[in-house]
Amino acid sequence: xxxxxxxxxxxxxxxxxxxxxxxxxxxxxxxxxxxxxxxxxxxxxxxxxxxxxxxxxxxxxxxxxxxxxxxxxxxxxxxxxxxxxxxxxxxxxxxxxxxxxxxxxxxxxxxxxxxxxxxxxxxxxxxxxxxxxxxxxxxxxxxxxxxxxxxxxxxxxxxxxxxxxxxxxxxxxxxxxxxxxxxxxxxxxxxxxxxxxxxxxxxxxxxxxxxxxxxxxxxxxxxxxxxxxxxxxxxxxxxxxxxxxxxxxxxxxxxxxxxxxxxxxxxxxxxxxxxxxxxxxxxxxxxxxxxxxxxxxxxxxxxxxxxxxxxxxxxxxxxxxxxxxxxxxxxxxxxxxxxxxxxxxxxxxxxxxxxxxxxxxxxxxxxxxxxxxxxxxxxxxxxxxxxxxxxxxxxxxxxxxxxxxxxxxxxxxxxxxxxxxxxxxxxxxxxxxxxxxxxxxxxxxxxxxxxxxxxxxxxxxxxxxxxxxxxxxxxxxxxxxxxxxxxxxxxxxxxxxxxxxxxxxxxxxxxxxxxxxxxxxxxxxxxxxxxxxxxxxxxxxxxxxxxxxxxxxxxxxxxxxxxxxxxxxxxxxxxxxxxxxxxxxxxxxxxxxxxxxxxxxxxxxxxxxxxxxxxxxxxxxxxxxxxxxxxxxxxxx
Amino acid sequence: xxxxxxxxxxxxxxxxxxxxxxxxxxxxxxxxxxxxxxxxxxxxxxxxxxxxxxxxxxxxxxxxxxxxxxxxxxxxxxxxxxxxxxxxxxxxxxxxxxxxxxxxxxxxxxxxxxxxxxxxxxxxxxxxxxxxxxxxxxxxxxxxxxxxxxxxxxxxxxxxxxxxxxxxxxxxxxxxxxxxxxxxxxxxxxxxxxxxxxxxxxxxxxxxxxxxxxxxxxxxxxxxxxxxxxxxxxxxxxxxxxxxxxxxx
Numbered sequence: 001x002x003x004x005x006x007x008x009x010x011x012x013x014x015x016x017x018x019x020x021x022x023x024x025x026x027x028x029x030x031x032x033x034x035x036x037x038x039x040x041x042x043x044x045x046x047x048x049x050x051x052x053x054x055x056x057x058x059x060x061x062x063x064x065x066x067x068x069x070x071x072x073x074x075x076x077x078x079x080x081x082x083x084x085x086x087x088x089x090x091x092x093x094x095x096x097x098x099x100x101x102x103x104x105x106x107x108x109x110x111x112x113x114x115x116x117x118x119x120x121x122x123x124x125x126x127x128x129x130x131x132x133x134x135x136x137x138x139x140x141x142x143x144x145x146x147x148x149x150x151x152x153x154x155x156x157x158x159x160x161x162x163x164x165x166x167x168x169x170x171x172x173x174x175x176x177x178x179x180x181x182x183x184x185x186x187x188x189x190x191x192x193x194x195x196x197x198x199x200x201x202x203x204x205x206x207x208x209x210x211x212x213x214x215x216x217x218x219x220x221x222x223x224x225x226x227x228x229x230x231x232x233x234x235x236x237x238x239x240x241x242x243x244x245x246x247x248x249x250x251x252x253x254x255x256x257x258x259x260x261x262x263x264x265x266x267x268x269x270x271x272x273x274x275x276x277x278x279x280x281x282x283x284x285x286x287x288x289x290x291x292x293x294x295x296x297x298x299x300x301x302x303x304x305x306x307x308x309x310x311x312x313x314x315x316x317x318x319x320x321x322x323x324x325x326x327x328x329x330x331x332x333x334x335x336x337x338x339x340x341x342x343x344x345x346x347x348x349x350x351x352x353x354x355x356x357x358x359x360x361x362x363x364x365x366x367x368x369x370x371x372x373x374x375x376x377x378x379x380x381x382x383x384x385x386x387x388x389x390x391x392x393x394x395x396x397x398x399x400x401x402x403x404x405x406x407x408x409x410x411x412x413x414x415x416x417x418x419x420x421x422x423x424x425x426x427x428x429x430x431x432x433x434x435x436x437x438x439x440x441x442x443x444x445x446x447x448x449x450x451x452x453x454x455x456x457x458x459x460x461x462x463x464x465x466x467x468x469x470x471x472x473x474x475x476x477x478x479x480x481x482x483x484x485x486x487x488x489x490x491x492x493x494x495x496x497x498x499x500x501x502x503x504x505x506x507x508x509x510x511x512x513x514x515x516x517x518x519x520x521x522x523x524x525x526x527x528x529x530x531x532x533x534x535x536x537x538x539x540x541x542x543x544x545x546x547x548x549x550x551x552x553x554x555x556x557x558x559x560x561x562x563x564x565x566x567x568x569x570x571x572x573x574x575x576x577x578x579x580x581x582x583x584x585x586x587x588x589x590x591x592x593x594x595x596x597x598x599x600x601x602x603x604x605x606x607x608x609x610x611x612x613x614x615x616x617x618x619x620x621x622x623x624x625x626x627x628x629x630x631x632x633x634x635x636x637x
Numbered sequence: 638x639x640x641x642x643x644x645x646x647x648x649x650x651x652x653x654x655x656x657x658x659x660x661x662x663x664x665x666x667x668x669x670x671x672x673x674x675x676x677x678x679x680x681x682x683x684x685x686x687x688x689x690x691x692x693x694x695x696x697x698x699x700x701x702x703x704x705x706x707x708x709x710x711x712x713x714x715x716x717x718x719x720x721x722x723x724x725x726x727x728x729x730x731x732x733x734x735x736x737x738x739x740x741x742x743x744x745x746x747x748x749x750x751x752x753x754x755x756x757x758x759x760x761x762x763x764x765x766x767x768x769x770x771x772x773x774x775x776x777x778x779x780x781x782x783x784x785x786x787x788x789x790x791x792x793x794x795x796x797x798x799x800x801x802x803x804x805x806x807x808x809x810x811x812x813x814x815x816x817x818x819x820x821x822x823x824x825x826x827x828x829x830x831x832x833x834x835x836x837x838x839x840x841x842x843x844x845x846x847x848x849x850x851x852x853x854x855x856x857x858x859x860x861x862x863x864x865x866x867x868x869x870x871x872x873x874x875x876x877x878x879x880x881x882x883x884x885x886x
Binding site: 047050051054065066067068069072074075084086122124125126127128129130131133134135136137138139140141142158159161164165168171172173175176178179187210237239240273274276277278279281282380383384385386449450495497499500543544548549551552 | 719
């Protein structure tokens with residue numbers, strides 16, 4: 001299989017404009033003849049469904065939540081980047097493009113990133129017009145802040161709830177189309193299979209989560225906007241329901257999965273506190289703008305933080321990375337937290353935490369200023385930990401947060417299955433090996449509002465599709481597969497719960513495929529994952545029946561797919577014998593212990609083809625070329 | 638400091654919308670006071686599962702207080718005893734060793750029970766569908782800075798827009814009214830220039846849909862504000878009433 005990225009010819013800044021003109025259009029009167037399925041209603045899915053509905057396509061939108069407004073984009077806190085240069089501090093489309101390619105550690109496709117930077121400005125316009133209540137200055141204009149170590153203030157925000165407000169904007173836009181009848185909404189539905197007919201994605205099989213009914217839906221194109229797979233680690237900042245099932249089912253039907261090992265570990269999360277823990281909570285990294293990270297200099301120092309004098313504290317980010325200090329990128333902040341904890345200098349009961357201390361900022365700016373900026377985050381921290389961060393430093397530790405890998409897509413966001421398009425976190429394309437802060441929201445909305453409305457038209461206008469119905473043998477076969485899997489899960493009646501397996505898998509992944517990876521560890525993970533998966537299918541206990549609201553059954557299906565996916569994840573991490581972005585291979589580091597990329601051998605997208613469960617997948621490479629941002633080793637010293 | 642507590646739970650169990658429900662009693666032993674309420678239910682569910690009994694169904698997703706999926710009535714209080722806190726963010730240190738905790742679903746005609754603690758809140762989606770938006774299509778927007786919004790209004794709009802659609806306001810109201818939910822969305826747009834053109838129509842359509850869904854009327858109990866995990870103010874209801882009567886400014 002030859003991967004064709006379909007990146008248009010021409011200078012980087014003209015590619016998208018030119019491509020928009022070159023693409024074929026669907027006549028407005030003909031659009032209603034095309035059915036489009038959108039799975040997932042987060043930023044990417046809801047914005048796509050709204051936009052395509054407005055254009056006149058017949059859209060069906062699916063989500064597993066009870067309401068599309070609950071998709072996990074809602075939890076994004078910090079903000080959304082856009083190259084508006086409202087701050088007059090030197091930002092531009094080219095700078096946002098440059099920062100994103102560099103921040104992604106040169107493992108993203110340049111042309112996609114440039115397009116993302118170009119449309120970023122339209123996103124802000126669109127959201128403001130929808131009534132998204134972004135933070136404003138006293139003059140009535142939009143406020144911007146610097147975020148995640150960026151050297152310019154290009155981040156727009158709505159308190160600490162930017163994701164919520166952007167999602168509610170996209171959700172409202174979509175509900176407006178639901179009212180008009182151009183979008184039909186199916187909530188509490190889980191996609192269980194993709195239906196491929198004559199090589200094209202032609203529909204999906206879903207389970208109605210209330211009745212258990214298996215439903216078939218036809219379409220002329222299928223859009224997956226189903227988010228990331230961070231929950232393969234069990235503990236992550238993802239919502240409990242976030243899952244890889246839709247993407248994995250598409251992968252099994254022929255969609256290549258790209259760079260699954262690229263995982264983002266967010267440095268400012270509330271540490272794990274017990275084995276009953278069900279998820280981790282992130283606190284916006286904007287906290288690092290005013291908080292100072294430190295640990296005691298001495299190993300095993302159990303004194304309360306206030307009793308540790310200044311000269312016995314190690315502000316390790318400030319001393320090691322003089323120019324960026326506490327604002328180094330996420331991967332670097334995370335890895336350094338791990339290494340000080342590995343040295344035995346971690347704090348808190350578990351020893352797996354570092355301090356994030358606001359005492360200096362409170363002294364300098366006053367408590368009210370800190371309260372104004374971070375009040376909601378401090379409240380959240382206190383609610384969860386029972387400690388007051390105004391008077392004692394927060395304890396933080398890295399947690400799995402975002403996954404840069406995803407289904408491989410070309411410049412048109414189409415996967416290797418014609419007609420199957422993938423948007424937002426579910427695809428791999430824009431963030432390379434590491435995502436910059438405030439860029440996830442930007443990408444989700446870019447894909448949904450401003451990319452797919454163009455590229456989908458081109459696909460539909462240039463593809464001859466026969467009409468299909470749900471009576472087609474491929475639909476029947478896919479229904480039977482979905483039902484068969486459910487029946488099997490319910491009939492095992494073993495002794496271990498689904499969560500028990502999920503936890504075991506998660507611990508293994510965190511240990512061997514987490515912040516730092518080695519060849520030996522990854523090989524062991526591969527062996528263990530197979531064993532866990534085999535035991536799962538012999539010994540899981542899923543109670544109840546299909547024909548009811550059965551949350552254990554929902555979880556079982558998702559964990560079953562994670563158990564297959566985890567193997568691909570580890571295989572990808574094993575094959576990539578370099579360190580890049582969120583992927584740190586201990587064998588590949590500089591003498592100072594920083595990540596060492598290997599551009600000679602690994603400057604490509606690793607896209608994997610499914611060959612069967614337990615079978616080694618086939619690697620396909622899309623070479624990456626950097627014509628506009630010269631390949632350099634990142635340095636934040 | 639974390640400690641271990643023992644609790645008695647009385648949980649509403651109802652197989653589906655059609656069946657009659659009843660309370661069941663469970664013991665939750667050695668609960669770590671640092672764990673969240675939903676994690677406590679997870680542990681109870683793991684035990685039920687191991688004993689071959691149907692686990693307690695409840696909606697939840699983000700577990701960080703923003704998605705609005707979770708919610709139940711705990712000892713008569715929606716989302717439990719802590720103010721401005723969703724059920725997922727309620728932690729067991731709010732309870733004492735030996736406590737009995739009664740857990741029930743929201744009870745309102747417009748939110749029928751699906752199973753146990755999970756209820757159907759799609760009525761809220763239909764209310765938004767009736768007018769909870771600005772009718773702007775993708776691509777039509779002018780430059781963001783061409784729309785000026787006074788900071789005070791922007792902040793008030795943000796306060797109203799923080800609603801997570803959890804339905805606590807309905808569950809807490811003796812009339813099962815959705816006025817706080819609807820007024821939060823109405824206010825969000827009424828306070829912004831972008832919302833002005835459709836302002837009159839929007840409030841009428843959303844209120845009409847609210848009535849159609851079977852929510853009750855507001856009799857100024859203000860239980861909604863007290864139960865709201867986001868602290869949405871009842872002043873939004875006043876603003877909506879003024880708009881509805883055509884005297885809003």
